[in-house]
Each structure stands twice: as C-alpha cells, then as structure tokens.
Amino acid sequence: MLLAVRNRAASIVTFADVLGAGPVREDKLGTPYNAKRSVVQAGDSEFELLEPDGEGLVSQHIERWREGIFAAGFSTPDLPDVTRRLDDAKLKYARHGDQLFIEPDQTMGMRTVLQQSLRRDPVGSISGLYEVTNIVEDHERAASFYAKIFGLDQSRFCPITSEHFGYTGTLTLFDPPARLDRIEITQITQDSLAMGRYFARRGPSVYMCYVETGDVESVSKRLEALGARFEPFGDGMGLFIHPSALCGMLMGVSGTNVGWRWSGRPELAPSRA
Numbered sequence: 143m144l145l146a147v148r149n150r151a152a153s154i155v156t157f158a159d160v161l162g163a164g165p166v167r168e169d170k171l172g173t174p175y176n177a178k179r180s181v182v183q184a185g186d187s188e189f190e191l192l193e194p195d196g197e198g199l200v201s202q203h204i205e206r207w208r209e210g211i212f213a214a215g216f217s218t219p220d221l222p223d224v225t226r227r228l229d230d231a232k233l234k235y236a237r238h239g240d241q242l243f244i245e246p247d248q249t250m251g252m253r254t255v256l257q258q259s260l261r262r263d264p265v266g267s268i269s270g271l272y273e274v275t276n277i278v279e280d281h282e283r284a285a286s287f288y289a290k291i292f293g294l295d296q297s298r299f300c301p302i303t304s305e306h307f308g309y310t311g312t313l314t315l316f317d318p319p320a321r322l323d324r325i326e327i328t329q330i331t332q333d334s335l336a337m338g339r340y341f342a343r344r345g346p347s348v349y350m351c352y353v354e355t356g357d358v359e360s361v362s363k364r365l366e367a368l369g370a371r372f373e374p375f376g377d378g379m380g381l382f383i384h385p386s387a388l389c390g391m392l393m394g395v396s397g398t399n400v401g402w403r404w405s406g407r408p409e410l411a412p413s414r415a
Contacts, residue, residue: 144190144213146203150180162266185270186262210390213253214274250284251346252276272322273352281329285312300406308332350392
C-alpha cells in the first residue's frame with residue numbers, strides 16, 4: 143500500500159509500533175507525484191510512505207483528503223506480460239524506476255502501482271497484505287475490467303454481500319485456494335453506512351486494506367499499549383484498526399485463513415472461525 147503522509151519519520155515509528163514494521167529504503171518520486179518516499183516492511187508486504195516534496199499529486203491528496211491511502215500496489219511474476227495487457231487495453235501508465243503507475247481515471251478509481259514479484263522473509267506482527275477494497279459504481283463491470291488487464295480467471299471470483307456494511311460486490315481471487323490475495327470490489331447498497339458515506343464523498347476509490355496474522359492477540363496488545371483506536375470482531379478472529387491509529391488508513395486484520403470464511407471456501411477457515 144502507498145500512503146500520503148505529512149511526516150515520514152513519524153509514520154515510520156507508527157508502523158513500527160502498530161505492526162512491528164522495519165525500514166527498507168528511501169528515495170524520491172518525481173513528477174507528477176513529487177514526494178520523498180520511505181518504504182517499510184511488515185510481514186512480507188511493503189508500505190510506501192510518501193511525504194510531499196513540493197507541489198504535486200501527493201501534496202494535493204493531503205490538502206484535499208488529509209493523510210491516508212494514496213494507491214494500491216500489486217506484484218506480478220511477469221511484469222512484461224501485464225504491461226502488454228495494459229497496452230492492449232490502451233491504458234495509460236508511467237514508469238517510475240521499476241514500477242508502473244496507473245492513475246485512477248484509467249482504472250475503476252483505484253490508483254494502481256505494479257512491480258515484479260520479489261520474495262521477502264516476513265517481519266513484524268503480520269503475515270502480509272491480502273486484500274484492498276475498491277469501491278465502484280458497478281462491481282460486475284469492475285470485475286471484468288480487472289480480469290482483463292491482470293489476466294485473471296473470473297470463474298474463480300467470489301460474489302459477496304453485506305447488509306451490516308451495506309454493499310454487494312465481487313472478490314477477484316487471484317489464486318484460490320492457494321492464496322487469499324484479491325481485490326475486494328464493492329458497490330454501495332446502504333448510503334447511510336460508513337462505506338456509503340465514504341463513497342458519497344470520494345466516488346470510486348480505494349477504501350481500506352486487509353492483512354493476515356498468526357497472532358491477532360499480539361496486534362491487539364500493541365494497539366492497547368498505544369492507546370490506539372481499534373475494534374475487535376468475531377471473538378478473537380480479527381480486528382479493524384481505525385485510520386487515526388495508522389496514518390489515515392483503515393486496516394482489517396484477520397487470523398490466518400480466517401478470511402476464507404467470507405470468501406466462498408469456509409471449509410478452509412479454522413474450525414473456531
């Protein structure tokens with residue numbers, strides 16, 4: 143995940159305190175983003191912390207929306223193949239170092255960053271990211287779009303609906319049942335609930351992300367010690383970390399394989415889930 147933040151140094155401390163993240167590297171993103179970048183790793187995933195370095199898209203994001211999610215990142219074992227798919231779909235993108243940046247007007251409102259897969263040994267309190275939520279106007283159209291540009295098999299996707307959170311949608315499962323990784327595509331059914339209010343303000347956009355951990359209690363204890371806002375769910379199955387506790391990003395945390403409970407394969411979830 144890429145986050146727009148006001149102070150990278152403070153954000154690095156926050157990610158270390160909450161997720162046990164460690165620093166990886168620092169560099170800069172040029173035009174049109176104009177940001178100083180600090181990358182930290184938690185689990186086997188990286189979080190890129192972008193601090194404005196003059197006027198640009200990162201500073202504009204903070205001025206309009208405050209700190210929070212700026213983009214969602216995905217890795218692929220075959221970046222040239224994905225690049226060809228983008229070209230075939232006539233999508234515009236830009237190269238910055240070893241990454242491809244796709245702007246929200248080219249997708250379903252989700253600024254997207256692509257890079258070649260790289261194996262990492264996990265660090266900290268989580269296993270890694272497995273989901274990003276993209277709120278859209280038409281979840282079926284969005285599912286077909288992502289299947290086309292990422293070469294995904296739509297027959298493996300999972301329909302979802304939630305009266306509690308007020309949406310219907312699709313999980314674009316990348317490689318089930320080997321992995322939970324996916325884009326959660328949601329279409330609002332209840333305007334008055336939190337996700338609906340967010341969509342009313344921002345339109346098609348990235349809403350949150352989800353990570354796995356083998357020790358939900360450990361993450362809970364970290365948050366309690368910090369006096370940070372979070373909400374447990376499912377009798378120890380997971381929790382939601384409030385944006386105020388993580389640089390403006392809403393993050394769901396679930397126990398290992400618990401996510402299969404709502405992903406079409408409940409038999410793969412732990413029995414207590």
